[in-house]
Amino acid sequence: MNLGTRKILDRSFTAVGFGSIAVMGIALLIVLVPIITNGVGSVFFTGTLEHRKMLFNEFGRGNTEELVKENAVSEVYRQQIYGMLSAFESELETMDAEKKQDYLSKYGPVKTALQTLIGPLPGEAEAILTRYKYGQTRWGKAEEKLHEFLYETKWDFSNPDAMSKEYFVSRATEFEGTSLVKLFPFVEEHLEDVLRPEFTVYWGFLTDSSVDSHIFGGIWPEIQGTFFLAVGAMLFAFPLGVIAAVYFTEYAREGFFNSILRSANSTLAGVPSIVFGLFGLAFFINTLKVSESKSVLAGSLTLAIMILPTIIRAAEEAILSVPKTYKEASLSLGSTKWNTIMTVILPAALPGIITGGVISLGRAAGETAPIIFTAAVSVGSAIGLADVFSSPTPALSWNIYNLASEHEAAAEIRHVQYGMVLSLVSIVLLLNLSAILLRARISKKLKG
Amino acid sequence: MHMTADAREVSTSASGATATRDIYLPSERKIISGGGTPHVVAKDFSIYYGEFEAVKKVNADILSKYVTAIIGPSGCGKSTYLRAINRMNDLIPSCHTTGALLFDGEDIYGKFTDEVLLRKKIGMVFQKPNPFPKSIFDNIAYGPRLHGINDKKQLSEIVERSLRKAALWDEVSDRLDKNALGLSGGQQQRLCVARTLAVEPEILLLDEPTSALDPKATAKIEDLIQELRGSYTIMIVTHNMQQASRVSDYTMFFYEGVLVEYAPTAQLFTNPKDRMTEDYITGRFS
Numbered sequence: 001m002n003l004g005t006r007k008i009l010d011r012s013f014t015a016v017g018f019g020s021i022a023v024m025g026i027a028l029l030i031v032l033v034p035i036i037t038n039g040v041g042s043v044f045f046t047g048t049l050e051h052r053k054m055l056f057n058e059f060g061r062g063n064t065e066e067l068v069k070e071n072a073v074s075e076v077y078r079q080q081i082y083g084m085l086s087a088f089e090s091e092l093e094t095m096d097a098e099k100k101q102d103y104l105s106k107y108g109p110v111k112t113a114l115q116t117l118i119g120p121l122p123g124e125a126e127a128i129l130t131r132y133k134y135g136q137t138r139w140g141k142a143e144e145k146l147h148e149f150l151y152e153t154k155w156d157f158s159n160p161d162a163m164s165k166e167y168f169v170s171r172a173t174e175f176e177g178t179s180l181v182k183l184f185p186f187v188e189e190h191l192e193d194v195l196r197p198e199f200t201v202y203w204g205f206l207t208d209s210s211v212d213s214h215i216f217g218g219i220w221p222e223i224q225g226t227f228f229l230a231v232g233a234m235l236f237a238f239p240l241g242v243i244a245a246v247y248f249t250e251y252a253r254e255g256f257f258n259s260i261l262r263s264a265n266s267t268l269a270g271v272p273s274i275v276f277g278l279f280g281l282a283f284f285i286n287t288l289k290v291s292e293s294k295s296v297l298a299g300s301l302t303l304a305i306m307i308l309p310t311i312i313r314a315a316e317e318a319i320l321s322v323p324k325t326y327k328e329a330s331l332s333l334g335s336t337k338w339n340t341i342m343t344v345i346l347p348a349a350l351p352g353i354i355t356g357g358v359i360s361l362g363r364a365a366g367e368t369a370p371i372i373f374t375a376a377v378s379v380g381s382a383i384g385l386a387d388v389f390s391s392p393t394p395a396l397s398w399n400i401y402n403l404a405s406e407h408e409a410a411a412e413i414r415h416v417q418y419g420m421v422l423s424l425v426s427i428v429l430l431l432n433l434s435a436i437l438l439r440a441r442i443s444k445k446l447k448g
Numbered sequence: 449m450h451m452t453a454d455a456r457e458v459s460t461s462a463s464g465a466t467a468t469r470d471i472y473l474p475s476e477r478k479i480i481s482g483g484g485t486p487h488v489v490a491k492d493f494s495i496y497y498g499e500f501e502a503v504k505k506v507n508a509d510i511l512s513k514y515v516t517a518i519i520g521p522s523g524c525g526k527s528t529y530l531r532a533i534n535r536m537n538d539l540i541p542s543c544h545t546t547g548a549l550l551f552d553g554e555d556i557y558g559k560f561t562d563e564v565l566l567r568k569k570i571g572m573v574f575q576k577p578n579p580f581p582k583s584i585f586d587n588i589a590y591g592p593r594l595h596g597i598n599d600k601k602q603l604s605e606i607v608e609r610s611l612r613k614a615a616l617w618d619e620v621s622d623r624l625d626k627n628a629l630g631l632s633g634g635q636q637q638r639l640c641v642a643r644t645l646a647v648e649p650e651i652l653l654l655d656e657p658t659s660a661l662d663p664k665a666t667a668k669i670e671d672l673i674q675e676l677r678g679s680y681t682i683m684i685v686t687h688n689m690q691q692a693s694r695v696s697d698y699t700m701f702f703y704e705g706v707l708v709e710y711a712p713t714a715q716l717f718t719n720p721k722d723r724m725t726e727d728y729i730t731g732r733f734s
């Protein structure tokens with residue numbers, strides 16, 4: 001190959017390599033930017049008076065005096081709204097039956113939409129679910145709901161060959177000629193006076209329990225559950241993994257048995273996590289009966305089995321990369337093998353072992369499948385440390401899935417889901433970052 | 449054929465007699481009182497790597513408190529022989545031995561020999577300096593701590609004494625808590641000697657201790673060996689003929705696993721009995 005072609009090859013390879021890294025970077029950005037912006041929005045947002053009322057009622061937080069004052073201002077406009085409603089209701093009574101029926105069928109949805117927007121209307125039985133006790137707590141959402149209040153969504157099926165089309169019909173036009181027609185412009189104009197949006201920093205999102213399955217409140221039970229599960233998995237897997245790695249590298253004699261063990265370990269590392277989940281259910285809960293049903297303990301054990309191969313491998317690599325000369329030096333000073341391992345080999349291998357451990361910890365925190373059957377519940381309060389042996393727990397990974405797919409009001413609480421995703425990503429990144437720092441510190445200490 | 453490095457019994461002699469003899473030394477070297485008894489004795493001692501016989505039927509007495517050099521071309525089994533003495537070869541699974549190797553009359557490879565205790569009495573310094581990635585103090589204190597000394601004051605004494613013996617004290621006394629890997633190669637090697645001395649061995653095995661060092665550091669190690677002569681039985685593997693003649697009282701010449709000649713150093717270098725030895729020391733092969 002002549003010099004020219006070689007240079008061209010080199011250059012094109014550089015371009016391809018650089019290009020693929022750039023594509024990866026962009027993809028990461030595309031994924032991360034919405035996660036970060038939306039996730040941050042779960043703590044920093046424009047909150048309404050309804051949000052402040054909710055915090056006061058459910059968590060006893062907030063300034064009573066101010067709240068009373070604010071409420072009084074809001075109430076002025078509310079009363080006018082309620083007045084319009086009752087005026088229309090009286091008007092209905094004067095109509096003939098057919099007309100009344102027609103208006104009633106249109107009036108129902110209007111009331112529902114209004115209720116969603118500003119909270120319960122007078123004269124209704126008190127709601128059982130907390131979600132019906134408040135109007136919109138976030139101004140962004142309130143604006144969406146305002147639109148739904150002002151316009152009815154309809155679908156155009158006229159063209160049979162195409163997808164049906166969405167179009168909006170102003171509700172005001174439907175009540176043309178009645179007293180209710182004033183309601184719509186009034187609400188549109190005075191919604192801010194009723195809901196009183198204000199910039200809100202809600203750290204409680206991270207430290208509060210959820211209220212009415214995540215419609216309100218925070219994600220502390222999930223964060224704590226994730227922490228319990230991951231740390232629990234580490235408690236089992238880390239010591240076991242390091243011991244196994246020491247066995248493989250220092251004690252095992254090359255042979256049939258040993259090579260079987262090694263390949264079993266490699267195979268285990270490649271098993272899909274859902275299989276571990278089922279295994280955990282079948283083995284830890286049904287066979288060993290470590291707990292009556294789902295529990296943090298069972299989940300931790302399952303996660304431990306899942307991350308064990310990774311920890312073993314990382315520890316093995318780390319131990320093998322310790323210079324043989326350290327071992328020779330120690331043994332030549334009259335040290336026993338055990339002592340050599342404990343005082344020379346493991347300390348020198350520590351950075352690598354810790355890195356492997358923390359990466360596994362991140363994986364344990366992020367996995368969903370292993371805990372579905374063994375530990376996770378979708379809604380629950382934070383459990384005490386003493387309950388880990390018997391109680392299941394909510395966890396970030398599982399609840400993200402749950403909010404995305406199974407939650408009955410998933411569309412209403414996207415911000416909670418984003419908040420959970422950002423929390424989980426932050427936890428995992430933080431763990432990895434701390435691993436890098438710890439590793440650097442220990443390496444520096446070892447290098448002098 | 450049993451070899452004792454002796455003026456009157458040279459390698460070519462067929463007699464296996466081991467009567468007490470005068471110890472032949474170059475004129476400027478002092479006879480060590482209380483030294484010269486057989487410390488490590490090999491009897492038909494062979495070392496194998498699997499099927500391969502790396503050291504072949506060696507018979508030799510290593511005399512206590514003197515310095516014995518081991519020379520020979522690369523791959524002739526010098527390291528293998530040296531490492532056999534404190535059983536460092538145990539680390540190589542395929543390695544096994546036949547014959548007998550005695551230390552103070554006890555079989556080193558005996559069934560009931562405790563190799564950990566043995567290594568405490570027979571220290572080793574390796575070709576490449578290998579301090580632990582710990583502080584200078586902790587490096588030296590490593591051995592004593594292993595053997596149960598935990599008293600801070602006592603440890604400090606041992607560290608100072610060992611470093612002084614290794615002629616390193618003046619250079620490092622003000623930075624004992626610094627990582628040993630920050631020392632120069634020569635200092636690291638002397639640190640390794642000090643670390644070995646700290647467990648108070650009887651025998652010091654040195655496997656090419658200066659091959660990774662510059663001439664100045666080499667000179668320091670050689671001086672150190674002279675200092676330690678008379679207190680420890682020292683065996684040193686070297687490729688440097690000048691070094692062997694400078695530091696040792698006796699010299700063993702190995703060739704392809706066979707101990708060809710074992711004699712007082714001056715005699716071996718000035719008047720070799722074996723043709724092969726002569727060829728090697730005159731540089732006809734290496």
Ligand SMILES: Nc1ncnc2c1ncn2[C@@H]1O[C@H](COP(=O)(O)OP(=O)(O)OP(=O)(O)O)[C@@H](O)[C@H]1O
Binds near residue numbers: 500522526529
């Ligand atoms: N771990 C081992 N496994 C198999 N053979 C080995 C092993 N170590 C050494 N040998 C062989 O044993 C013989 C002696 O090796 P040894 O290291 O003792 O030589 P040496 O005299 O120290 O050489 P050098 O001067 O190069 O250090 C050589 O042929 C070598 O290839």
Ligand SMILES: [Mg+2]
Binds near residue numbers: 526528655
């Ligand atoms: Mg060698």
